[in-house]
Amino acid sequence: MTYKTDVTVIGAGASGMTAAIRAASKQRKVILVEKQVNPGRKILASGNGRCNLLNLGKPRYYGDSDFAESVLKQCPADDIISFFKHYGLVVTTEDEDRMYPYSFQAASVLNVLKNAIYLNGVSMMTGFNVLSVQKEKDSFLITGENGDTIQTAKVIIACGGAAQPKLGGTYDGYQILHSLGHTIIPTYPALVSLTTDPKSISGLSGIRSHCEITLVNDRKVLHQEKGEILFTDYGISGICVMQCARFTEKEKTQLQINFVSGIYENTEDVTEELRRRQKMLSDLSPVSLFDGILPERISFAVLKQAGIPLHGETAGSLSDNELRSIADRVMCYKVIITGTRGMDFAQVTAGGADCGEFISETMESRIVSGVHAAGEVLNVDGDCGGFNLMFAFSSGIIAGRSV
Numbered sequence: 001m002t003y004k005t006d007v008t009v010i011g012a013g014a015s016g017m018t019a020a021i022r023a024a025s026k027q028r029k030v031i032l033v034e035k036q037v038n039p040g041r042k043i044l045a046s047g048n049g050r051c052n053l054l055n056l057g058k059p060r061y062y063g064d065s066d067f068a069e070s071v072l073k074q075c076p077a078d079d080i081i082s083f084f085k086h087y088g089l090v091v092t093t094e095d096e097d098r099m100y101p102y103s104f105q106a107a108s109v110l111n112v113l114k115n116a117i118y119l120n121g122v123s124m125m126t127g128f129n130v131l132s133v134q135k136e137k138d139s140f141l142i143t144g145e146n147g148d149t150i151q152t153a154k155v156i157i158a159c160g161g162a163a164q165p166k167l168g169g170t171y172d173g174y175q176i177l178h179s180l181g182h183t184i185i186p187t188y189p190a191l192v193s194l195t196t197d198p199k200s201i202s203g204l205s206g207i208r209s210h211c212e213i214t215l216v217n218d219r220k221v222l223h224q225e226k227g228e229i230l231f232t233d234y235g236i237s238g239i240c241v242m243q244c245a246r247f248t249e250k251e252k253t254q255l256q257i258n259f260v261s262g263i264y265e266n267t268e269d270v271t272e273e274l275r276r277r278q279k280m281l282s283d284l285s286p287v288s289l290f291d292g293i294l295p296e297r298i299s300f301a302v303l304k305q306a307g308i309p310l311h312g313e314t315a316g317s318l319s320d321n322e323l324r325s326i327a328d329r330v331m332c333y334k335v336i337i338t339g340t341r342g343m344d345f346a347q348v349t350a351g352g353a354d355c356g357e358f359i360s361e362t363m364e365s366r367i368v369s370g371v372h373a374a375g376e377v378l379n380v381d382g383d384c385g386g387f388n389l390m391f392a393f394s395s396g397i398i399a400g401r402s403v
Contacts, residue, residue, distance in 0.1 A: 001148050005031045005123075007403050008142055008152040010130055011173065012039035014389055015375025015396035016158035017113045018083065022400025023156075024120035031150055032117065033128040033142075035159075040110040041167040042160065046389060051106035054080055054390035057097035060383040061391070062246060063185070064355035068380045068391055071360050075394040083397060084109075087116040098386050133157075133176050135368060154370050154403040156363075158396060161349025161376035162187055169343065173377035174352065181367045183354040185379045189346030190246035191388075193237035194255065197336035200305075203297055204231035208238075212261035215244045215337075216254045223247040226261065236335065239384045245340050246350045246381065253337040259294055259302065259330050270327035271320075278323065282316030289315055289326070302330045348388050352379040362402035363395055372399040 009020040012034035020032040043051060054077050061068035077099075081091060089112040090102040101108040117124060129145035133155060142150040159173030174184045208230050215222040227240030236255065244255070264270045277289050286308055290299040303310060306329040308322055318326075343349070355378055357366050365371040374395035382388045 003031060003123075003148070003150045005029045005150060005152050007031070007154045007156065008033065008140070008150050009156045009158055009400075010133075010142070010176070011157070011159035011375075011377075012036075012124060012126070013158065013160045013168070013375065014040075014043055014392035015160070015399075016156070017117060018393050018396035019156045019158055019372075019374050019400035020122045020124075021087075021113070021116045021120055022083075022397050023403050024117075024122045024400075026401065028403065030120075030122045031152070032122050032124045033130060033144070033150070034124065034126045035129045035170065035172065036168045037127050039124070039126060040113065042164065042169075043110050043113075043389075044106045045164070045167055046106055047100065047386075049106050050100055050104045051109045052384075052386040052389065053084075053091060053099045053101065053109065054393070055097050055386040056093065056099060057385075060385070060387055062190070062381050063350060063352070063379040065380070067355035067358075067360055067378075068382070071363075071391065071395050071398060074361055075397045077390065079397065080390065080393045083393070084112060087112050087119070096385060130172065130176065133180065135180070135370075138370075140370065154372065156372040156374060156399045156403065157377055158374045158399070159377050161352060162343050163189060163192075163346040163349045163376075165344065169349070173373075177353045177371075177373065177377065180365070180371060182357055182365065185351040185354055187349050187351035188246070189340050189343050190350040190381045191242045191347035191384060192245045192340045192342070192345050193232070194235045194241055194245060194248065194340055195338045196235035196255070197338060200335040201231050201235065202301070204301055205233050207231045207295055207297055209257075209259060209295070209298060210262075212258040213240055213244065214256045214258075215247055216256055217249045217252055222249070222253070229257070234341070235338075242347070243383050245346075248337055248340060250339070255335040255337055257333040257335065259298060259333060261331075263293065264331070267324065267327040267331055270330060271324050274323045274327060275320075278315050278318065282314060284315055286310065286313060286315045286318060286326075290330070294330075302326065302333055305329050305333060347384070348381045349376055350381045352377055355379050361398070363399035364402060372403060374399040
């Protein structure tokens with residue numbers, strides 16, 4: 001069959017649904033197509049099922065961060081809140097300026113979006129796999145895998161990124177935009193756990209620790225974060241670790257962990273405390289020097305990396321140079337990074353369509369009139385904390401209202 005419509009939105013995720021709703025609210029005939037049978041699966045998984053909608057703090061974006069901030073000026077947090085409030089979603093704010101649905105259930109957000117799609121008369125076609133989008137004079141012809149076609153005056157590409165293919169992650173949006181003449185910045189996983197050399201995390205699997213981490217390559221600092229890390233069988237996880245992932249370089253990347261950040265300012269302070277503890281605990285194992293500060297397994301790993309023999313020695317037998325070495329390692333424990341866990345486990349995709357080829361006020365292509373894009377398909381990715389969904393909603397609303 002061939003369908004005719006004013007606007008076709010490709011992708012029924014966060015950006016696609018908001019774009020379709022906003023376009024239809026202005027009496028436009030809108031078709032929303034989705035490759036998956038069930039739309040919005042990434043929304044349901046976001047925030048561990050709690051759906052961190054947006055963040056009221058300072059923007060934290062990468063890729064084309066200037067473009068992202070320009071988009072948020074056109075459609076700020078208050079506009080997004082008003083959009084959802086109109087359709088019945090009540091929101092609340094938690095620590096670090098993070099905003100959630102009042103129910104703390106991602107299903108509440110998806111249900112409200114589905115209701116709004118119905119109320120505004122959007123035609124949703126699920127299981128519709130787009131094979132091509134072709135420009136035809138003043139309209140576009142969208143061809144589906146099943147042979148159906150859609151003739152549309154405007155098209156909004158909101159397919160999302162390649163992260164988490166099990167939840168609908170796809171390269172389709174990049175391929176469609178590339179076929180229309182757009183530049184695609186190479187994509188790679190962001191907000192994902194890191195894999196490491198097994199020796200540097202030996203014996204630490206399952207341990208959590210609050211610390212400061214620094215990603216380094218050949219003495220060059222790539223990125224720094226603070227927070228809780230989790231040692232695993234394959235490497236290291238935790239929000240602060242995942243926020244380092246997009247900066248990881250393929251060779252010689254090292255993660256330096258300060259296990260006593262916030263307790264001691266420098267190695268001299270740590271050394272002085274170790275001297276005090278050495279006198280008090282002289283007959284005990286050197287591992288006991290960090291009792292009350294660190295889990296025993298981390299203490300053991302720090303001493304091992306500092307080169308301290310642990311074959312029955314006592315704390316009192318350690319030289320001052322050995323104490324200094326321990327102080328150095330507890331503030332700079334070194335883990336060799338071998339890579340990331342990849343797109344299958346990433347929360348978001350870095351890279352994407354070159355934002356310089358789009359107008360932030362309308363999300364319209366500078367290359368092909370009538371083509372708009374929104375959300376993760378663009379070269380914008382943010383930190384954890386609602387930044388990625390906020391950009392998706394903001395850019396979707398702008399694209400929807402501009403058509």
